[in-house]
Amino acid sequence: MAKTINVLQNSPHTILAVLGGCIGVLICLIYTFLPTALHLNLFVMITVILVVNGWLLGLIIRRLFINGYRDTLTGLGNKNMFYNTLKNEMTRTRSKDLCLAMLDLDNFKQINDTFGHIAGDTVLKKLAEILKQNTRGTDSVVRWGGEEFAIVMPHTSMQGAYALLERIRTIIESYDFGPQINSRQITFSSGVVSYINLSKVMQTKTNELNPLDLFVNLADKAMYRAKASKNTVVRWNEEYCA
Template sequence: MRKMPYKLLERFKERVRKEVWEEKIKDFHPKIPDIISEIETFYDRSISISILTEDDKLYLKRFVKRYIKNYLLKYPDEKYVLNLYNAGKRLFLKGYTDEILLEVYKIVYKSVEKDSLLKEKINFDFLVVLRPYMNYSLDEEKKLLKDSNVEMVLSLQEAAKIHIKNRNKFLKAVADGDTDVLSNLPDYKICEFTKWLEEHGQKYIDEKSYEEVWHFHKLFHEKFEKIKHIYSKNKENNSLAVYLLLKDIENASLKLLFILNRISLDNVSKIALKDSLTGFFNRHMLDVLLSKETSRSKRHGYKISILMMDLDNFKNINDIYGHLVGDEVLMHFSRIVKNNLRESDYPFRYGGEEFLILLPHTDEEGALVVAERIRKSVESYKFPVIERITVSCGVREIKNLDNPYIDIEEADRYLYIAKKTGKNRCVYGSTAFTGKS
C-alpha cells in the first residue's frame, strides 16, 4: 500500500503496550465462539446488510469470522497492518461500500462492548480496513478535477486545486493519526481557499453559489476542527466518531467541488464537451467517460454495453436537399435518441452521421431492447422535408474492460454487417436481428 499508516500503528502501540496486551488477552481465547455467536445474531438482524445478495452476505460473514479468529486477539505489527489493509482492499474491490463496513464495525464493536481493550483494538483495525476507501476518495477527487477542467476558467481551476490539496493533506493526517499536522490546521478565515474566495470568488460565482461555497467551506473546516479536538483530548474509542466526521467532510468537499466545476463548465465553450448540433458528447469525452465506467464496472461487477448507430443513406439527403436539411435531420434524430435513454446513459457523436451510445448497467440483451426501441422510433418518425429515414445498429456488450476500444471495433463491425444485410436492423454477436415492424 502506498504508505503504510505507521503513525497509526505507533499510536496504538503507545496506548496499548505489548506486554499489557499479551497478559490481558489470555482470558479472551475461550470466549471467541461466544463472540462469533453474538455477532451472527446482530448480523442476521441488520437491515443494512439484508439488502445484499445472499452471496455477498455470506462472503462478508466469512470475512467477519476470519477477522475474529485471526486478527482480533493479535497484537499488531507492520506485517499485520499490511495483511489487514489488503483484506480491506479485497472488500473494496468486491464492491462493498464503506457504509456496509461501518455497519459491520458496529456489529463487531457491540459484541465486545464490555471490554475496553478489545474496543481499542477494533477501533484501530477498523481504520486500517477503511484505508483503501480513503485512498480511493483522494484519487476520485483528483480525477474529478482532471476530467472537468477542459478549458476551465483558470482561476476556478486553481481554487479547486487549493481545496483538494488542503483536504488531502488533512485527510491523510487523520488516516495516519498524525496529530502534528492536525494541530496546524489553519482557521478557515485565513486559509488559502478563503483568500481566493475573497479576492476572486464574486467575479466568477453568482450570489447564491457564492453563499453555498462559503457554507461548505466553513462546514469542511468545522468538521476537521472537531476531529482535531477529539485527537487532542486523546479520547479512547473515537474511531466511529472520527469516521462519521470524515463522511461529513467528504460530503461537504464534493458539494463544494461540484459547484466550482459546474460554474467552470458554464463558462467554457460547449464545443469542448458536446457536439453543438446534436448536444451529444464528443469523442474526447468518450475517452473520459468510458474510462470511468469501465473502472466502476471492474470494481462493482456490473455490465456495460455499447450501440454503434448510423443513419441509412444519409449522404443522399445532403446531396439532394443540402446540408441545412441534413443538420435538421440530425437534430431530430438526437431528440429521438435522448427520449429513449436513461439519464445514466451517454450518447456520443462518433462521426458525421455515426453515433455511439454507452449503456452502463446493461447487458447485451438489455442493449438490444434499447437499440430496437430507437430503431422503431426513427422508422415511424416523420422528419421535416425528407419525412422518412431509417437507422442501422451494432450492439455489443463490453467484454474487455482493460481495452474497451476492442469492443467498440466489434460493435462497428456489427454495424457494417447491418448495413450490408439490408439496413434498418440491429446486429449483435453473430446474429442479424431484422426487427421489421
C-alpha cells in the same frame, strides 16, 4: 483545449490555492503599506473584485467544459465525453453488465445532397432528441461524428440493449421528419457489443488495441455488418463480426 479542461477538472484545488494566495498577498500589502483609515474601504473593494472575478472564472470553466465535452449541433456529448464515460464504466463494472452501441444513419449523404445541409442538420438534431427521450438517465448518448452516434449502456444485458435499439429503430423509421424530408425514409444501422464479448475476445485473441479501443472496434464491426442490410440492429458475434 482538452488538456486545459482536464487540468481544470482534475486540479480545482490548484485554482483555489492560487486565488487564496492572491487574497493573502493583497491583505498583507494593505495592512503593511496603507494608512489604517483606508484598510476597511480597500479591503471591501478588493473583496468585491475577487468575488466578481471568481464568478467570471466559473463561467469560463463552465464554457470550457461545454465546448470540450458537448457537440454544438445536437447538444449531446461528443467523442471526448464518450471516451471519458466509457473508460469510467469499464473501470466500474464488476458483473460485466455493460453494453456499447454504435449507430450510423443510412444513406445520409443522399439526404444532404438532395435536401441540403440545413435539412441534414435537422435530421441529426431530431435523431439526437429521439435517442435522449428513449434512453435512461444512466445511459450516455453521444454524437461520435458526422452521422454516427454511440450509446454507453451501464447495468444492461445484451438482450436489454438489443431490445432498446430495436425499439428506437422502429421509432426512427416511422418518424415524421417534415414534409420535405419525409419523402425519403430515414433509417439507421446499429451494432451492439457487451463487456462480456470484449472479455472473451481479450482472453482468446492477441490484440494490439487497448481494451477501450477494442470495445469500440467490436461495436464498429457489428455496425458495419448491420449496414450491409441497412435499417438493422446486429449483436456482435465472433462468427460473423470477427
